[in-house]
Amino acid sequence: MAYSGGRLLILGDAGGGKTFLARRLVLDLLAARGDGPVPLWLDASRLSFSKTALDGSDEPGVRSAVEQWIADAVIQTVGDGGPARTQCLPAEAIKLLRSGGLILVVDGIDEMDPTGAPYPTRAAALLRSLNRGLTDVDGTRIILTGRTAVLRGLAEGGVDHDPVLLQDTYTIVVQQLTSEQISTYIRQRYSAQRWQPVIDRITGRPEGPLAAYLSSPWRLYLACAAYERDGSDPSPLLLVTGAADEEVEAGLLDRYLRSTVRHHPRSRGAFHKPEAVRRWLHTLAAHIEQTPTEGQRWIDRAWLAPSDIALHTIWPIAGVVRVRLWHMMVHLLAVASFAIALLVAAERGEDAALKVRWSLLVAAVLVVWAVWLAWRYWPPRSYATSARPLLAWLPDDRRDDARSNSLRKRRGLGRFFAGLEVALAIGGGVGVVCYLLAGLWPAVVAGVLVGAAMGVGMERYVGLDRSLTGTFHVRGYWENDLILALTLGTAGFAFFPLALGESSYAGLAFGAILGFSGAFALSLVAWLRYVVAMTIMRVGGLLPWRLAAFLYWAYEAGLLRVSGVGYQFRHQRMQAWLARGDH
Structure with missing residues (x-):
């Protein structure tokens, strides 16, 4: 399939093959590219606008949102190969866009707005932005796919809405399959004997309900896959009453799902039910x-x-209030353990009353912080926003992405270090509590045993993924860890000698452990909420x-x-x- 530039609009019905056609075109463009522009696949449903952008009062905001959406896609696409991702930053991606170095392949514009919305406002905003142009050269090369009804509805406009269409385009309308194409597809791939009644019905009644139903490539694939994988008789298809037979489609989806489960084992050879x-x-x-x-x-x-x-x-699947209550209980259990250990240690030696007051103050602050973190609907993604001018020396996204890749893939050494991080953080926290209660060696033994058990258990059965914090920009990990470690570490170093009468060396060790364990725990508030929610849902079978x-x-x-x-x-x-x- 050839594409000579400009703007191309691919229309069709749901399941008609629009996305497949666009992907095939991308592959052909890559094969024949040479030194020309690069095709970039864009999922339109991933683009979001502010409310002011949607009501038309913020055109620069619309352009900025579209450019950021494209830049994210460039970075993510380049990064799929691993270290190659280090070659591109958002500013460089936007520069590539404005120089005309990209062919934008936009899929799913009809899925940008909620089903049943009175007017597709987000899709309209994207079309207006594309019409205004995104490059500094002559014209943005665009290939856009969408359902015929949605794009035609936008072109016709509506009450209080002006018509919107992608300007200066060539249009391809993907047609439904003919009865001859359907029967040829079945004959060339499957047993003619089992499928012969279906073929005879399609060829004998090319305008009938079965031919109309299978004229969608999606339904044709679904029907063939559902009956062919388990070798069953496809004659129930003869009962189709129309092109939108919901009962038949539900039966096909159920059969397809069952056959898929039976033919795809899990990683260790067993099968799901x-x-x-x-x-x-x-x-x-x-x-x-x-x-x-x-x-x-x-x-x-x-x-x-x-x-x-x-x-x-x-996590809200398990119940918004229920998950946050259990999350809070876990936080308060950890704070209570630490507070009790502080009070026990404070009562030893001289000035016990003063040390107890200091301990109660620290415990109160920790309780308030723990409740606030657990009750927030979405846990905070970054604690370092105000401190970013002081963190300019940190590695940028191009140099520290290796950490993100290893943590997300969790293979080999990545899995080992992910488990080790859990072990050191949890073991260190348990060790501090035991030190305050019973001394050095009980603390060492308890910290090692509990840390090892939690590291192995969490990595093997739950999995640690830093992306559960809700931020996928790697610099955020460095910022959170550094800010929290320095803050908690400094507080621990000052509190331990002053409030509990320990030596400066003990305060230094205490501050280091508290900083590491606290930064780990607070950076993974969302991860803890995920573990709490998954436990609830696992018990309920959800x-x-x-x-x-x-x-x-x-x-x-x-x-x-x-x-x-x-x-x-x-x-x-x-x-x-x-x-x-x-x-």
């Missing part, structure tokens, strides 16, 4: 359908779309304990697709069917 997989996917789909669009995009506007399944956003492993299995099985830092259902029809739960 189809009923469990359907229940887990229903939980995730219902969560997506019920989550307000702005609420989910607010978490990190540059990275999350309303349809994304991201680990740090699923989701599996190792959710990340299950999501990756579903991706490899073809049920989900990767979307930036999260996952999405591969097709909206499957998501809607799973969300209903009437199966």
Whole structure:
């Protein structure tokens, strides 16, 4: 397929093959690129605008949001290969865009706005921005896909809305499959004997309900995959009554899901149970359908779309109040243990009354902080915003991305160091408490034993992923860790000798351990909330304990697709069917 430049609009119905056609075009462009512009795949559902941008009062804000969306996609695409990501920063990505070095391939503009919205305001804002131009050269090269009904509705306008269309475009309308194409596809791939009744019905009644139903590439693939994987008789397809037979489609989706589970083992060779997989996917789909669009995009506007399944956003499934209460109890248990140890240590030696007052003051501050952190709806992503001018010497994203890659992949040494981080932080905290209660050697023994058990257990059964903090810009990890470690470490170094009468060396050790353990714990408030929520959902059977492993299995099985830092259902029809739960 050839593309000579300019703007190309690919229209079609749901499941008609628009995305497949656009991806094929991207591959052809890459193969023939030479020194020309680079095609960049963009998921339109990942673009978010402010309210002022949507009401038309902030055109610079719209352009800035679109440029940031494109820059994030450039960085993420370049970074998929690992160290190559170090070659691009947001400013460099925007410079590449403005110089005309990109062909923007925009998919899913019809999925930007919630289903049933009276007017697709976000899609309209994106089209207006594309029409105004994003480059400093003549014209932005754009390939845009979308459903025919949505794009035509925008072109026609509506009450209080002017018509909006992508200007100066060539348009391709993806047609439905003909009865001859359907029968040829089935004959060339599957057993003619089993499928012959279906083929005869399609060829004998080319305008009939079965031919109309299978004219969608998505439904044709779904029907063939559902019946071919388990070798069953496809004759129930003869009962189709129309092109939108919901009952038949629900049956196909159920059969397809069951056959997919039976043909895709888990990493260790065992198989999931189809009923469990359907229940887990229903939980995730219902969560997506019920989550307000702005609420989910607010978490990190540059990275999350309303349809994304991201680990740090699923905790409300277990109950917003219930999870925060349990989260608070975990925080208060840790604070209570530390406060009791402080009071026991304060009563020893001289000036016990003064040391107890100091200990009570510290305990009160920790209780307030613990409750605040646990009760926030979305845990804070960065503690270092006001201190950034003082942190200019830190490595930038180009040099410290290796840390992010190793933590997220968690393979080999990455898994070992992730577990070691858990062990040192938790073991250090337990050691401090035991030191205050019983002395040095009990503290060493307890810290080593508890730290080792928690490090192995958390890494093996839960998994530590720093991206659960909700920020995916690696510099944020360095900032949080440094600020918290210095703050807590300095406070510990000053408090230990002054309030408890210990030596300066003990204060230095105490400050170092408190700084490391505290920075680890406070940077991972979202991770702790995830563990609390997953425990509740595992007990209730809503989701599996190792959710990340299950999501990756579903991706490899073809049920989900990767979307930036999260996952999405591969097709909206499957998501809607799973969300209903009437199966």
